[in-house]
Amino acid sequence: MPAAPPRIYLDHAAATPLDPAVFEAMRPYLWLAPGNPSSVHCAGRRARAALDAARRQVADVLGCGPSEIVFTSGGTEADNLAVIGAALAAARRGRHVVTCAIEHHAVLFAARSLRAHGFEVTELGVDPTGRVAPDALANALRPDTVLVSIGLANNETGTIQDIPALSRIAHAAGAWMHTDAVQAAGQLDINVDRLDVDLLSLSAHKLYGPKAVGALYVRGGVALARLAFGGAQERDRRAGTENVPGIVGLGAALTRARDRRAERTATYRRLSSALAARVLHAGLGARLTGPPGRTLPSFAPLAFPNVDATSLLIRLDLDGVEVSTGAACTSGSLEPSHVIQALGLPAAYRRGALRCTVGLGNTDEEMQRAGDAIVRHAQALHELAAARTEVD
Ligand SMILES: Cc1ncc(COP(=O)(O)O)c(C=O)c1O
Known part of the structure; x- marks a missing residue:
């Protein structure tokens, strides 16, 4: 019997295979280096050094400082932390957030959850090409708007938004700007100053890195309410022992995506x-x-x-x-x-x-x-x- 032709994988927006070079970067931290980065002994310091190096890699790609990176368990947690964490931290200034109807549920449902905290949520519509009109955003903004969250590229259609233009409008109204760059990060420039954003979410498994690891960029000065309670990891912004091999993989994958x-x-x-x-x-x-x-x-x-x-x-x-x-x-x-x-x-x-x-x-x-x-x-x-x- 003739062999069946090999399968054709056309679902890279759901998950990409792990790049062998990324796996090689992760390998020592998967079984040779047992340390917890919070431990003071040599094994702990080795894990901490790996974490610091990966943080510098991610910061370098985003054009920000290493202290502005919070490692997370993936894009969902990064989005949740951005939307809920930033809105709750700003609740004394106002209780209105703006997002858009085609956001990933990690953003949309996070925004809707804020209603239980007395927030109003505006979900902007899109034109037939899936784009948010700058005028629609300008009209939705109010003096009590504290956060705007609009994704850089949509996960179903791949539509790219004009984030710098939308950010300018959000900032002019005094709101912070978050963008979900989970789909875009492997393919577009994600320099946070060029995008002019205050918060940006990433996930490693969309760019040939491992699953279940991501990062949130948080511009210095932007406060986040905590969503997880426990240790003071990630400068007290995300409790829990860091996924060292995963984070090393994210740093390597993001660097390779930028260079190539x-x-x-x-x-x-x-x-x-x-x-x-x-x-x-x-x-x-x-x-x-x-x-x-x-x-x-x-x-x-x-x-x-x-x-x-x-x-x-x-x-x-x-x-x-x-x-x-x-x-x-x-x-x-x-x-x-x-x-x-x-x-x-x-x-x-x-x-x-x-x-x-x-x-x-x-x-x-x-x-x-x-x-x-x-x-x-x-x-x-x-x-x-x-x-x-x-x-x-
Ligand atoms: C645009 C977007 N945001 C967020 C996520 C969630 O990321 P993760 O699967 O890493 O939690 C995805 C995953 O498909 C996505 O495409």
Whole structure:
């Protein structure tokens, strides 16, 4: 029997494989160096030195001071700490925060949780390309607005926001600006002064680092209420023993992403464009959900009319192609995700959002094979739907 062709992984926005060079940087701290960075003995000091070096690496990429970095258990914790921690710390100045309807739930649900503390939360809508209009932000700001949180790039469509323009508006109104850079960090410049942000979230497993480690940039002078109680780690901003091997991996992965950004993004762009072109020109009426030229290079965010993307995803998985959908399973029924709903796509496309995200291991030949498979299965689903309509 001929061997099955190797599987094609096109879900790098969900998780990237660990870069072998990053693993090599982590290796000593996974089993040779047992120390806790808070211990005073030699093993502890060795762990502390590794932590300090990784902190300098992350700070160097962000263009900030090492003391402005708080290591976390990932992007979710970084977002929660930014939104809840900064808002609660500023509650005496005001109780209004502004975010946007397409934020990751780590931001959106964190913001909504503030209502239990007497906050009002404004969730800005987006235009059909997924972008927040500067005027919409300006109109939402109030004298009691303490925080604005808008992601640098969306995790379903890859849409990039104009964060410097939005930050200027937030700052003019006296609010702090947070951006979730979890998806963007491996592909865009994340210098915090150029972005003009006060808080920025990162996660290692989106940029060829390990899972369950991230960081929050906190500009000097921005106060954070604590969310975890315990030790005084991370300058008393995040209690709990630091994930030393993970943090070493984050530092190495982020440095490599910065040093190789041009070459990596050119590769991503070539691959994702080839895949998108194959599908868009197949006569299925497919469209992109992210605006060309303002979408992360690794993203081919597709939407098909009259196709159930979950069925498409399952067929593709059986055929060896791994992608994701813009659907969330809510109480047993498959509803379009909050992002797809906020984009206001025509009704026929709402259940048909398919996110393909390329990465370093992908090849041009894989794009052809995956594109053919997507077209073949979408076509089959179209025909099934048409046959069902005829029977009805
Ligand atoms: C934009 C965005 N923010 C936050 C997160 C959460 O990050 P983590 O999985 O590291 O908790 C993700 C993960 O998919 C994301 O895409």
